[in-house]
Amino acid sequence: MTALLEIRGLRGGYGQVEVLRGVDLTVQAGETVALLGSNGAGKSTLNNVVCGIYPAWGGTVQFDGRDLSRAHYREVVKAGLIQVPEGRKVFPNLTVLENLELGSFTRARERRAANLDKVFAIFPRLKER
Numbered sequence: 001m002t003a004l005l006e007i008r009g010l011r012g013g014y015g016q017v018e019v020l021r022g023v024d025l026t027v028q029a030g031e032t033v034a035l036l037g038s039n040g041a042g043k044s045t046l047n048n049v050v051c052g053i054y055p056a057w058g059g060t061v062q063f064d065g066r067d068l069s070r071a072h073y074r075e076v077v078k079a080g081l082i083q084v085p086e087g088r089k090v091f092p093n094l095t096v097l098e099n100l101e102l103g104s105f106t107r108a109r110e111r112r113a114a115n116l117d118k119v120f121a122i123f124p125r126l127k128e129r
Protein backbone atom coordinates (compact mmCIF):
# COMPACT_ATOMS: atom_id res chain seq x y z
CA MET A 1 0.00 0.00 0.00
CA THR A 2 1.31 3.47 -0.85
CA ALA A 3 1.42 5.73 2.19
CA LEU A 4 -0.64 8.90 2.26
CA LEU A 5 2.36 10.88 3.54
CA GLU A 6 5.91 9.69 3.02
CA ILE A 7 8.77 11.83 4.34
CA ARG A 8 12.30 10.66 3.55
CA GLY A 9 15.61 12.13 4.71
CA LEU A 10 14.09 15.55 5.26
CA ARG A 11 16.54 18.30 6.17
CA GLY A 12 15.89 21.90 7.10
CA GLY A 13 16.64 24.66 9.54
CA TYR A 14 17.39 28.32 10.00
CA GLY A 15 20.52 30.06 8.70
CA GLN A 16 23.51 28.00 9.89
CA VAL A 17 21.42 25.85 12.23
CA GLU A 18 20.31 22.49 10.88
CA VAL A 19 17.23 21.43 12.85
CA LEU A 20 15.94 18.53 10.75
CA ARG A 21 18.73 16.06 10.04
CA GLY A 22 17.24 13.41 7.85
CA VAL A 23 13.70 12.86 9.11
CA ASP A 24 11.82 9.76 7.94
CA LEU A 25 8.09 9.56 8.66
CA THR A 26 5.28 7.55 7.10
CA VAL A 27 1.56 8.14 7.62
CA GLN A 28 -0.97 5.73 6.13
CA ALA A 29 -4.45 6.84 5.09
CA GLY A 30 -6.77 6.82 8.12
CA GLU A 31 -3.86 6.64 10.54
CA THR A 32 -3.24 9.18 13.32
CA VAL A 33 0.39 9.88 14.12
CA ALA A 34 1.48 11.97 17.11
CA LEU A 35 4.90 13.59 17.05
CA LEU A 36 6.38 13.87 20.55
CA GLY A 37 9.47 15.78 21.57
CA SER A 38 10.82 18.24 24.07
CA ASN A 39 10.50 21.96 23.54
CA GLY A 40 12.81 22.97 20.70
CA ALA A 41 13.18 19.44 19.33
CA GLY A 42 11.93 20.51 15.91
CA LYS A 43 8.27 19.46 15.76
CA SER A 44 7.03 22.81 14.45
CA THR A 45 9.96 23.07 12.05
CA LEU A 46 9.09 19.66 10.61
CA ASN A 47 5.45 20.69 10.23
CA ASN A 48 6.39 23.93 8.53
CA VAL A 49 8.97 22.42 6.17
CA VAL A 50 6.53 19.68 5.15
CA CYS A 51 3.90 22.36 4.45
CA GLY A 52 6.29 24.49 2.38
CA ILE A 53 6.36 27.39 4.83
CA TYR A 54 10.13 26.94 5.19
CA PRO A 55 12.20 25.41 2.37
CA ALA A 56 13.50 21.86 2.63
CA TRP A 57 17.28 21.70 2.44
CA GLY A 58 17.14 18.10 1.29
CA GLY A 59 15.02 14.98 1.27
CA THR A 60 11.57 14.31 -0.12
CA VAL A 61 7.90 14.74 0.79
CA GLN A 62 5.33 12.65 -1.07
CA PHE A 63 1.65 13.23 -0.35
CA ASP A 64 -1.26 11.43 -1.94
CA GLY A 65 0.92 10.33 -4.84
CA ARG A 66 2.39 13.79 -5.44
CA ASP A 67 5.91 15.06 -4.92
CA LEU A 68 5.63 18.12 -2.67
CA SER A 69 9.33 18.24 -1.72
CA ARG A 70 9.87 21.73 -3.17
CA ALA A 71 6.26 22.85 -3.51
CA HIS A 72 5.02 26.30 -2.52
CA TYR A 73 2.61 26.20 0.43
CA ARG A 74 -0.22 27.19 -1.94
CA GLU A 75 0.32 23.94 -3.85
CA VAL A 76 0.61 21.99 -0.61
CA VAL A 77 -2.80 23.28 0.57
CA LYS A 78 -4.33 22.58 -2.84
CA ALA A 79 -3.02 19.02 -2.62
CA GLY A 80 -5.03 18.65 0.61
CA LEU A 81 -2.21 18.76 3.15
CA ILE A 82 -3.20 21.39 5.71
CA GLN A 83 -2.30 22.62 9.16
CA VAL A 84 -4.99 23.07 11.79
CA PRO A 85 -3.77 25.88 14.03
CA GLU A 86 -3.41 25.16 17.72
CA GLY A 87 -4.97 27.11 20.57
CA ARG A 88 -6.33 30.54 19.69
CA LYS A 89 -4.56 30.95 16.34
CA VAL A 90 -7.69 31.85 14.42
CA PHE A 91 -8.12 34.95 12.23
CA PRO A 92 -9.38 37.54 14.74
CA ASN A 93 -10.75 39.93 12.10
CA LEU A 94 -12.94 37.27 10.51
CA THR A 95 -16.24 36.02 11.89
CA VAL A 96 -16.59 32.54 13.37
CA LEU A 97 -18.32 31.42 10.17
CA GLU A 98 -15.60 32.91 7.96
CA ASN A 99 -12.92 31.14 10.00
CA LEU A 100 -14.74 27.84 9.49
CA GLU A 101 -15.30 28.47 5.79
CA LEU A 102 -11.56 28.87 5.26
CA GLY A 103 -11.26 25.13 5.74
CA SER A 104 -13.19 24.55 2.52
CA PHE A 105 -11.66 27.38 0.53
CA THR A 106 -9.74 25.33 -2.01
CA ARG A 107 -11.19 21.82 -2.08
CA ALA A 108 -14.34 21.09 -0.09
CA ARG A 109 -16.58 23.90 -1.29
CA GLU A 110 -19.34 21.57 -2.49
CA ARG A 111 -19.35 19.77 0.88
CA ARG A 112 -19.26 23.02 2.87
CA ALA A 113 -22.86 23.05 4.11
CA ALA A 114 -22.76 19.41 5.21
CA ASN A 115 -19.39 19.87 6.90
CA LEU A 116 -20.61 22.96 8.75
CA ASP A 117 -23.62 20.99 10.02
CA LYS A 118 -21.23 18.33 11.28
CA VAL A 119 -19.06 20.93 13.05
CA PHE A 120 -22.07 22.63 14.64
CA ALA A 121 -23.37 19.27 15.89
CA ILE A 122 -20.05 18.68 17.67
CA PHE A 123 -19.57 22.30 18.83
CA PRO A 124 -23.06 23.86 19.26
CA ARG A 125 -21.50 27.01 20.77
CA LEU A 126 -19.99 27.84 17.38
CA LYS A 127 -23.42 27.86 15.79
CA GLU A 128 -24.65 30.37 18.38
CA ARG A 129 -21.80 32.66 17.49
Ligand SMILES: Nc1ncnc2c1ncn2[C@@H]1O[C@H](COP(=O)(O)OP(=O)(O)O)[C@@H](O)[C@H]1O
Pocket residue numbers: 014019037038039040041042043044045046
Ligand atom coordinates in the same frame (compact mmCIF):
# COMPACT_ATOMS: atom_id res chain seq x y z
N1 LIG B 1 12.24 31.19 13.16
C1 LIG B 1 13.31 30.61 13.73
N2 LIG B 1 14.56 31.10 13.55
C2 LIG B 1 15.63 30.51 14.11
N3 LIG B 1 15.58 29.40 14.87
C3 LIG B 1 14.38 28.86 15.09
C4 LIG B 1 13.17 29.43 14.53
N4 LIG B 1 12.09 28.67 14.91
C5 LIG B 1 12.62 27.69 15.68
N5 LIG B 1 13.97 27.80 15.78
C6 LIG B 1 14.88 26.87 16.51
O1 LIG B 1 14.74 25.59 15.90
C7 LIG B 1 14.76 24.56 16.90
C8 LIG B 1 13.47 23.75 16.76
O2 LIG B 1 12.36 24.57 17.14
P1 LIG B 1 10.86 24.13 16.95
O3 LIG B 1 10.70 23.45 15.63
O4 LIG B 1 10.03 25.32 17.20
O5 LIG B 1 10.70 23.05 18.12
P2 LIG B 1 9.37 22.42 18.77
O6 LIG B 1 8.18 22.79 17.91
O7 LIG B 1 9.64 20.95 18.81
O8 LIG B 1 9.28 23.00 20.14
C9 LIG B 1 14.92 25.26 18.23
O9 LIG B 1 16.30 25.22 18.55
C10 LIG B 1 14.45 26.67 17.95
O10 LIG B 1 15.11 27.59 18.80
Ligand SMILES: [Mg+2]
Pocket residue numbers: 043044045
Ligand atom coordinates in the same frame (compact mmCIF):
# COMPACT_ATOMS: atom_id res chain seq x y z
MG1 LIG C 1 6.36 23.81 18.34
